[in-house]
Amino acid sequence: MTVWDRPERPARPAPLDRERIVATAVALADEGGLEAVSLRKVAARLEAGPMRLYGYISTKEELFDLMVDEVNAELLPAEPPRDWREALAGHAHRTRQAALRHEWLADLLGGRPALGPNAMAVNEVLLASLDGLADLATVMRAVETLSAYCTGAIRREIANLRAERATGLSESDWQRARGPYVSRMLATGRFPALARFVHEGVEVDAETVFTTGLEWVLDAVAAKLTPPRP
Structure with a gap:
């Protein structure tokens, strides 16, 4: 049975549903990436006990599935x-x-x-x-x-x-920092196609x-x- 097939439990004692859980998980991920998301962390943000979330979502993988669908x-x-x-x-x-x-x-x-x-x-x-x-x-x-x-x-x-x-x-700063090394390598003549790309290529956004x-x-x-x- 998928997470979308499973019915939600009644929201007791405080209002809680998958929509709030997923919105909270998305907010945590936006702030700190996927490593910032777990059922325990979501529960803490919602000021709910972690076990309450298991009435709605069984695993972190299910939570990720719901987050992806939210963004879809x-x-x-x-x-x-x-x-x-x-x-x-x-x-x-x-x-x-x-x-x-x-x-x-x-x-x-x-x-x-x-x-x-x-x-x-x-x-x-x-x-x-x-x-x-x-x-x-x-x-x-x-x-x-x-x-x-x-x-x-x-x-x-x-x-x-x-x-x-x-x-x-920035990308430009990174390239400048490695410029001397790249110039020495290109000066060997071993990379003519790459040299032409570096010297004549145009950067675009x-x-x-x-x-x-x-x-x-x-x-x-x-x-x-x-x-x-x-």
């Missing part, structure tokens, strides 16, 4: 997308923005599919936008490819943000990097969308 509500489009490309691009950008608001989400992207009602609604939008444009196998590969791109790109961006905070160095990669992924998906034969 932020991924639903405000208006129905006009076509498949708008649906997939909008989903990718909303996922990135949600991860920037809730950095812990990056740690839970990928892996087994999210099965909560909000996650299912999100997948319904994506699959419906592609319905009839190709056979089912191609549609599934298109959604999986988008998911893989978002997971990798978002995790990389969040990792860089965490590194900045941990070291106190994270959003531009994400959007450019996304457009390439969507172009590749478009090339595979051929309506199935009747």
